[in-house]
Every structure is written in C-alpha cells, then in structure tokens.
Amino acid sequence: MTPNRRQFLNLVAGASAATVLSAAQSEAFAPYPFPISANSYNWHTFYGRDNKKWGEDLDACLAEFAKTGLKAYEPSFNAPEEVIKLGPVLKKHGIAMPSVYVNSVLHKTEDASKSIALILAIAEEVKKLGTKIIVTNPTPIRWGGDEVKSDAELQVQATSLDKLGAALRAKGLTLAYHTHDVELKAGAREFHHMLLNTSPLNMSFCFDVHWVYRGSQNSQLAVFDVLKLYGKRVVELHIRQSKNGIWSETFGDGDIDYRRFAAELKKLNLRPHLVIEQCVEDKSPQTMDAVQAHVQDLAAIKEVFKPILG
Incomplete structure (x- = not known):
C-alpha cells in the first residue's frame, strides 16, 4: 500500500526522532576519555600530617591507593629513572597513568634548555606506560614569594613552552600548562x-x-x-574544594560552585581529564585518613561531574 502524505510525514518524523534519540544516547554513553585520577600531592599532604612519607614504600603506598577504587594516578617525576621504578608497581595494582606532572624552569634560556631535555627524556618513559598528558608548572622566581618575572623572562618562558609542546606533540603527547597563585599576580600577566x-x-x-x-x-x-x-584549551582539571578559604578534607559543596562548573563544561562540550587534588593544609579538618577521604572524593566527583561523565 502506498502511504498518503500524512502517513509519510509521520514516518519521517518518527525516523528523525529516533535518529536524534540514538545520537543523544550515543553521546550520553560515550566512554569517558580517561578514568578519574588523583594527584600524588594529595597523598603527600595526608601522609605528611600523620608524619608519614608518601612514596617511601611504593608498593605499600599504591596498595593503599588501590583501596579507594581509583583506577588512575598522576605522579610527579624529576627523572626518567623514577618512571622506570614506578611502572611495575602501577601494573601490579592495576592503576593507569594517563597524565604526569613535572616541574620546569623555563624563564631563563639556559635553564629552559635543560628542563626541556629532561622532560623529553621523561616523556620517552611515560609514553611506554600509556601516558597522554604531561602537565608542567613553570617554576616561579621563589616558591611562596611575591616576586614576579620580568617581561623578558615571560617571553622566554612562552617561547620555551611552545617549543616543549611542539616536541611532545611530535611524540604523540599533549603538554598542559598549570599554574598556582603567583601567576595571577600583577594583573595575571604571566x-x-x-x-x-x-x-x-x-x-x-x-x-x-x-x-x-x-x-x-x-x-x-x-x-x-x-x-x-x-575553556577550549582545557584538557585536564585539578579539582579541589575549600570552605571559608580553607581546603576541605574531602571534595563536596563549598566555596566554588562545581555543579555550575560541570554544567558549563557540558555547554562547551568539554570532557577534560578529571584529577582529584583535594589536599589538606594547616587548618583543614582532620577526621579521616587518605583512603577514606579519597573514597568520598571519588563518589562526589562522579556525582558532581555527572553531566559530562555520562
């Protein structure tokens, strides 16, 4: 039977709706690019307040990390040898390493050349372990200080970052620029x-x-x-919350409206690598250990960032 015009339009409308629904379902259930991760610095701060040293016994530390349910870890490296040492321990505990953190000195030409060479050597090793993102925070004039870099130093630093990023891109890796608070001084010029x-x-x-x-x-x-x-340049988030300006013991509601932040990420169609960096400081509450805190962090991150996690 040949359909009349109304039947034909109904068929087209139904097919279109099904296509839209299928696309929406596909987007909603698309695998997230990386598993939720946690930075090593959190663990240093939790261990430090208990007079313990994170990383002193890698096997014991990563066994604790695995208890949280986290499947990815972002360590900080100073040398390629550290990567080689960590690799087998990560494999033993079933933990991935999508990203790593490295410091760098990039505002002086000679120091920049040394930092770039070191980071590229580290890159060769982390790539073998499946790493995709290398995060660097160019070192300030003085950690904790108010000094700011000169215009000439900032020009050297930007050129050095671009050079490093191009070299990493040639290796199939992404350079991600990270800041602390000092870079926001002097009109956030740096x-x-x-x-x-x-x-x-x-x-x-x-x-x-x-x-x-x-x-x-x-x-x-x-x-x-x-x-x-x-926003369009964001490939990774370091996620931390505070209450009344003091870092919280666990991630949740507080000074920053992360629910709104997740909604804005959704609007921008951004799905960055989510890295928990819920550190503690001197006035932070002290009611639980690192494992308990990170179990709560992981659950809260999944709930708050559900709009982009799918």
Missing part, C-alpha cells in the same frame, strides 16, 4: 601571556580551579571568566 603567546596545537591548559580561585583573592567570577576565555 598567566595570560603564556596562553596568548603559545600555539593551541602545542600547549593545552591544565585548569587548577582552586589555585585560580585563590590567586584571584577567592573569586568565583575569575574562575568562570577563565573558563570562558580558555
């Missing part, structure tokens, strides 16, 4: 110069949300403005 004077092809952005918040004198406006400005 922060903006790095992102405005490097190629997006060579350098992405690891958005440490709370350091931007704290560096802008506890401003949520700054956090969301940075997302608007540089």
